Amino acid sequence: MMAMRSQKRLGAGVRRAFSAPARPRWIGGILCAAAIAFLAARFAVPALTTTAAPARKAAANPWTQSQVIQPGDLAARIAHPQGSAKPVIVCAGFHTLYEGAHIPGAYFEGPASSKSGLERLKKWASPLPRTTEIIIYCGCCPLDHCPNVRPAFAALQSMDFRRLRVLSLPQDFATDWVAKGYPTAKGARRN
Numbered sequence: 001m002m003a004m005r006s007q008k009r010l011g012a013g014v015r016r017a018f019s020a021p022a023r024p025r026w027i028g029g030i031l032c033a034a035a036i037a038f039l040a041a042r043f044a045v046p047a048l049t050t051t052a053a054p055a056r057k058a059a060a061n062p063w064t065q066s067q068v069i070q071p072g073d074l075a076a077r078i079a080h081p082q083g084s085a086k087p088v089i090v091c092a093g094f095h096t097l098y099e100g101a102h103i104p105g106a107y108f109e110g111p112a113s114s115k116s117g118l119e120r121l122k123k124w125a126s127p128l129p130r131t132t133e134i135i136i137y138c139g140c141c142p143l144d145h146c147p148n149v150r151p152a153f154a155a156l157q158s159m160d161f162r163r164l165r166v167l168s169l170p171q172d173f174a175t176d177w178v179a180k181g182y183p184t185a186k187g188a189r190r191n
Contacts, residue, residue, distance in 0.1 A: 061150065062150060062153050062154045062157060063153055063164065063165075063166050067164060067165050067166060068165065068166050068167075068168045069135060069165045069166070069167055069168065070168050071167065071168065071169065071176050071177050071180065071182060072180075072182075074087075074089075074103070074135065074167060074182075075177075075180075075182040075183065078103070078104065078105075078183060079183070085133065086105075087133040087134065087135045087165070088107070088128070088132055088133065088134050088135070089103050089105060089106040089107065089134075089135045089137070090106060090107045090108070090109060090121070090124075090125075090134060090135070090136055090137075090152070091103070091106045091107065091108045091109075091137060091138065091139075092109070092110075092111065092112040092117070092121065092136050092137070092138050092148040092149055092151075092152035093111055093137070093138035093139055093140050093148050093173075094111050094138075094140055094148075095108065095110070095111075097138075097139060097140055097173065099186065099187060099188060100186065101173070101174070101177075101178050101184040101185070101186055102184065102185055102186070103137065103177070103182075103183070103184065103185070104183050104184065104185040105185075106137075106185075107124065109121040109123075109124045111138075111147075111148050112138075112148040112149070112150075112151040112152035112155065113147040113148045113151060117148075118151055118152070118155055121152055121155060121156070122155055122156075122159065125156055125159060125161065126159070128161075130159075130160050130161055130162060131162060131163060132161065132163065133163040133165065134156060134161055134163065134164050134165070135165045135166070135167055136149055136152050136153055136156070136164065136165070136166055136167070137149070137166070137167035137169060137173070138152075138169070138173075139167075139169045139172050139173020139174070139176070139177065140172065140173070141172055142169070142170055142171055142172065143166070143168060143169050143170060144170075149166055153166060
């Protein structure tokens with residue numbers, strides 16, 4: 001019995017010796033926050049930098065470099081048309097962007113990223129001669145990531161249009177066209 005009591009006392013003493021000393025609760029919170037910060041710095045930040053570092057790959061373009069027209073070149077063609085063969089310009093982007101500002105004379109048939117927009121584009125283009133020069137643009141985001149221009153170009157290409165071009169907007173329509181002072185129109189869609 002005596003041996004049992006001394007083991008209990010010994011056990012309590014050992015427990016006290018190895019247990020953390022009493023400290024205010026806020027110190028525990030600081031230690032916890034420091035541990036979380038350390039783990040975040042050690043594991044989360046390198047993971048973010050390694051996954052965010054490679055640029056988002058753009059989808060393969062269905063057009064060639066010779067089928068790309070620069071904003072300044074198109075603006076000059078609009079300002080000083082040569083002959084009667086003016087290009088037909090179509091906005092394959094979103095209606096709110098078109099209403100806010102668009103290239104004068106541009107048609108709007110809906111975003112080509114949607115099935116209905118693509119069908120409207122095909123219906124609109126159907127009666128045009130296949131030799132018509134058509135310039136497609138969107139401008140919602142950088143051309144490399146645009147969800148509308150590629151499907152519009154591919155659809156018109158599959159309809160055997162031979163003079164398709166894409167307006168190069170590396171950033172967006174506001175930056176690469178409007179801010180540069182090229183001509184714009186506002187209002188509802190034209191079709």
